[in-house]
Amino acid sequence: MKSITPALIRRVIRPRQAQSYKGTYGRILIVGGNARFGGAAILSASAAVYAGGGLVSVATDRVNRDALHARLPEAMIIPYDDPAYIQLLATMDVIVIGPGLGTEAFALQLLTATFAAIRPQQTLIIDGSAITLVAQHQLTLPKAQLVWTPHQMEWQRLSGIAIAEQTPAANQFAAAKLPGTVIVKSHRTEIFTPTDAYQNPVGSAAMATGGSGDTLTGIIAAFIGQFGYHDDTILAAVYTHSAVADAVATTHYVALPSMVITELPRYMAKISTLPLDESSRH
Amino acid sequence: MKSITPALIRRVIRPRQAQSYKGTYGRILIVGGNARFGGAAILSASAAVYAGGGLVSVATDRVNRDALHARLPEAMIIPYDDPAYIQLLATMDVIVIGPGLGTEAFALQLLTATFAAIRPQQTLIIDGSAITLVAQHQLTLPKAQLVWTPHQMEWQRLSGIAIAEQTPAANQFAAAKLPGTVIVKSHRTEIFTPTDAYQNPVGSAAMATGGSGDTLTGIIAAFIGQFGYHDDTILAAVYTHSAVADAVATTHYVALPSMVITELPRYMAKISTLPLDESSRH
C-alpha cells in the first residue's frame, strides 16, 4: 500500500483564485440527523463549512433546526421529509448521506429516493447507517461519483469480511467490486481508489470519540466541492482530518470533532501557503 | 473609478462621544430569515451588533427565535408575520430587508408592506431575495434612503445586464437609474453613489463562502446607525468588511462570517484610535 504524502496535500490545498465566488467552491448537501442523532449532521455540516465548502445545506429532521443554526448560521436547512428535497438535491455538486440517518423505514425511503435522483456528475458520499442500509437491502447503486466511508463494523456488513479478517488484500479485493472509492476507517485508515490502495500515515487514538466519522464526511465533501472529484482530493481530505486531530492532540487528551473543525481553516491556510517544493517539511 | 482609502475609513470610524446612550447609535431592524435560510438573518444581526449598532431587532420566521437568542442575546426578535411588525418598523432608523427572506408569496407581501410603510428619513438596505423580488415584480420603490447590495446574479436580474457584460461603465449607467447607492458585489466590489463610482481595493477569495453578503448588510446598517447616511459611511462599511476578512484570512483558509463578525470590534477599535493624520498607515 502507498502512504499519503504531505507533498500530495500541498498540491491539493491550493491558494484560492481571486476571480471566484461562493459557487466556485461547491454546493454541498448533508443528508442525515434523525431525532436521535442530530449532532452527526451538525458536525458533518460544520466540517464542510470550516473546510471551505462554498454553500452548505443540511437535509435533516426538523427537530435539529435550532441547534444547527445556533452552532452554524452559515448553513441552510431543509427538513428531509420536505417534498422540495429532491428538487434541492438536483442543484448540488456534492452530497453526503448517512451521518446520524438511522436505519428506520424513513431512512431507507430517503436513501432509495436519493439514489434514484442522483446524476452521474454529482458526487455522493455514503456514510454510517446509509452503508448499513445498502448492505441490508441490496440497493441498486446509483451511477454517480461515489465515496464510501465505512468503519470496520460497517465494512463487515458491506463487504462480508469479518473485522478480524479485514487485511489490506482482502479489503482491496472487496472494494474493487464497489463503484467509486472506499475508505475503511480504523486506527490506520485504508483508502481504495478504483486503481490503487493507500494507507493514512497520520491520526491517533485521540480521535476515537463519537462524531469523528461525521467530521470526516464533511471534510471530504468540502474538498471535492473545492478541488474536484479526484483520488488526490479524497486522500488529502482523509490526511487533513487526521493531521488536524494530531495537532489538537498535542495539547488535548481527546481531539473532539468540534475542536478539529475549529482548527481546519488554520491548517489549510498553513498548507496552502507552503512553497510547493517545501511541502514535505510541514 | 475611485478607490476607497484608509484615510476615509479613519474619518468615518470616530471615537464615541462620552455623552451618548444606546439610542445614539441607531435602532436597526433586520428583516429576513425564512424557515430555510434563518442563518442569514442571524449573521446580518450579529454583524450589526458587533459593528456597534445601538439596538438591533430581527423580524424573522418564528422558527429562528431559539438560534438567534442562543447566538446573540443582545438582539430582540419579532416574528415577521406579527401584526405589530409595521408599528415596530416605524420606530427604526435603519432597516435591512432580504437576507434569507426567500422569494415566496409571503416574502413578496412583506416586502411590499415594508416599502409602503417606510418613511423618507429612514434608511432601507435592500439585499438578496428582496432584490430578486423587486426585479421580478417591478415594485414601486419607496421614498427613503436606499442602499442596494446585489451580487452579480442579482444585479443581472435588477439591471438587465448579463454578468459577462457587467463592466464598470455599464454598471454605473444602470445604477444611476436607481434611487440611492448600489453596491455590486464581486471579487472587486463596486459602489455607485448618486454622484460617484468607487472600487473596493481590499478583500479576497477567502470571503467566497455562504453568509458573506448577509454579514455586509449588518455592517452597513450599524455604520449608518452610528455615523449617519452618507456616501463615506457606506464606503467605509464595505471596506471594513473586506479589511477584517483579509486580517482573518492571514491565518485562515476561509474567512467565515462568524470569524469576521467576532473580529469587527477589534478592527474598529484600532482604526478609531489612529491619529487622523496617520490613518493611511494601518
Next chain:
Amino acid sequence: MKSITPALIRRVIRPRQAQSYKGTYGRILIVGGNARFGGAAILSASAAVYAGGGLVSVATDRVNRDALHARLPEAMIIPYDDPAYIQLLATMDVIVIGPGLGTEAFALQLLTATFAAIRPQQTLIIDGSAITLVAQHQLTLPKAQLVWTPHQMEWQRLSGIAIAEQTPAANQFAAAKLPGTVIVKSHRTEIFTPTDAYQNPVGSAAMATGGSGDTLTGIIAAFIGQFGYHDDTILAAVYTHSAVADAVATTHYVALPSMVITELPRYMAKISTLPLDESSRH
C-alpha cells in the same frame, strides 16, 4: 456627590471562605424575558452566574428555554406563568424583575403577584419595564430590600423629572422618596442610597449598546447574593460592571454584554487577590 473608590471594590470582593457551598453565595431568580425580549433575561442570568452567584434560576416565557440552556446550562428555568412560580420565589435570596419583561397585561400581573409575595429579608432589584409599570400603575411597593435601576427615560417616568432636568440634586430629592437604593444609569451613573449620593467614575460610551442594563442587574444580584445587601455591595457592582467594560473597550470598539460577562470572573479574581492596602493601585 462621592465617587466610588477602588478601595471600596477591594473590600467588597473578598476571597471566598474555604468552608462554604453553593447556597452560601445566594439563590438568585431573574424574572423577565417575554417572547420579544428573551435575550435580556439571558444576559441578566449570565451576568449573575459569571459574577459568582451561587444558584441562578430564570422565570421567563417558555419560548426562551432553549436559548437560555444553550448559552448557560448553569442556570435553571421555570416558565413565568407556571403556578409553581410563587413557591419558587419564596426560596430565593435575591430577585431581579424587569429585564425584557415588557409592559403587557401579563407583565403587570406577574409584577403585582411578585410584589405581594416578596418578604422583607429578600432583595428585589426592579429594572426596565418593571419600573415603567410601577410608574404607570402606582403600584404599592413591597416591604423588601429594594434596588431600582432606571435609565434616564425610565427615571423620568418614575420620578416625574424630565431628562434635561435630571440634576444630581433633583435626582437625590426624588430618590429619597423611594424605599431602597436608586441607580440612575447614564454616561455617569448616579447611585442614591438611603443616606448618600455617589457617582460612578468609570465606564464609557462603548457600553452604549443593547443589553448593558440587563447585565448590570445580574451583577448586582450576584454581588448581593455573595456579599450581602449593603450600600457598598451595590456600589461595587456598578463599578465592576463599568470597570470590566472599560477593560474590554481598550481593545474593542463596543463592549458587548457577552464580552463583559465573560471577563467578569477574571476581573473579580484580580481584585480579590490584591492586598487590601494596595487596592487603590489596580
Next chain:
Amino acid sequence: MKSITPALIRRVIRPRQAQSYKGTYGRILIVGGNARFGGAAILSASAAVYAGGGLVSVATDRVNRDALHARLPEAMIIPYDDPAYIQLLATMDVIVIGPGLGTEAFALQLLTATFAAIRPQQTLIIDGSAITLVAQHQLTLPKAQLVWTPHQMEWQRLSGIAIAEQTPAANQFAAAKLPGTVIVKSHRTEIFTPTDAYQNPVGSAAMATGGSGDTLTGIIAAFIGQFGYHDDTILAAVYTHSAVADAVATTHYVALPSMVITELPRYMAKISTLPLDESSRH
C-alpha cells in the same frame, strides 16, 4: 483517611493505545434533565465527552434536545419517556442517573425502571435527586457496580446523619452499609470505597456554584468508561475535577462548570504524558 495522590492520577490517566476505537472508551448514558433542570444533564454529558468518554448519550426531557445539540453535537439523545429507553440502557457500559432529574412521579418511575433493568457488569452512578428518591422511597438497590455522589444534604437524607454530625468516622460507618463507592461532596470531599476512606486534597470554594456536582458525574462516567471500574478510577475522577477547577480558579473568581469542562482535555493530556516516576511533580 488517606489522601488521593498525584501519582495515583498519573497511573489512571494513561496514554491511549493506538489500536482502539470509540467503543473502547465506553458507552455512557446520562439520565436526567427534566423541564426545569435541563442544564444539569447537559453539563454532565459535556463533562463525559470532554473527559474522553467514547460514545455519550443523554436520556432527558425532549424540551432539552435543542440546547444539548447546540452545545454538544458530539452527544446523542433519547427522550427519557421513549419506550426504547430500556433497550438503549442495555447497550451501555456506564450510566449516570440523577442530574436535574427532579423528584416528581415520573422521575421515580424512571429510576425504578432503571434499577430493574440494570445488569451486574454495568456501572451506575447515582446522583442528585435520584439519591433523594432512593432515600424517600427505600428502593431496592440493583446488583450493579454502584457509585453514589451525594452532597451533604443528600447524604443526610440517605444516611440519616445530620450535616453537623457528618464526621469521617460516621460517614464511613454509614457508607459501609451501601453497596459500591460513596462520594460525600463538601469543601473537602470524602470517598468511601468498600475497603477504604479517602479525602480529596484539592478543590476550593471557587467550585461552589450550580452545576459542579453534575460535572463531576460526567467525569466519573468517562473515567470508568475509559479506565475501568476500579477504586483508583473513581478517586482519580474526583481529584481531576477539583484539580482542573483549581487551575481555572488561579485566574477566575468562580470556576464555572463550562470552564472546567473546556479545560479537562488539556489537563488530562498533561498528566498522561508525565513520566510515571515524575508524576508527583505536576
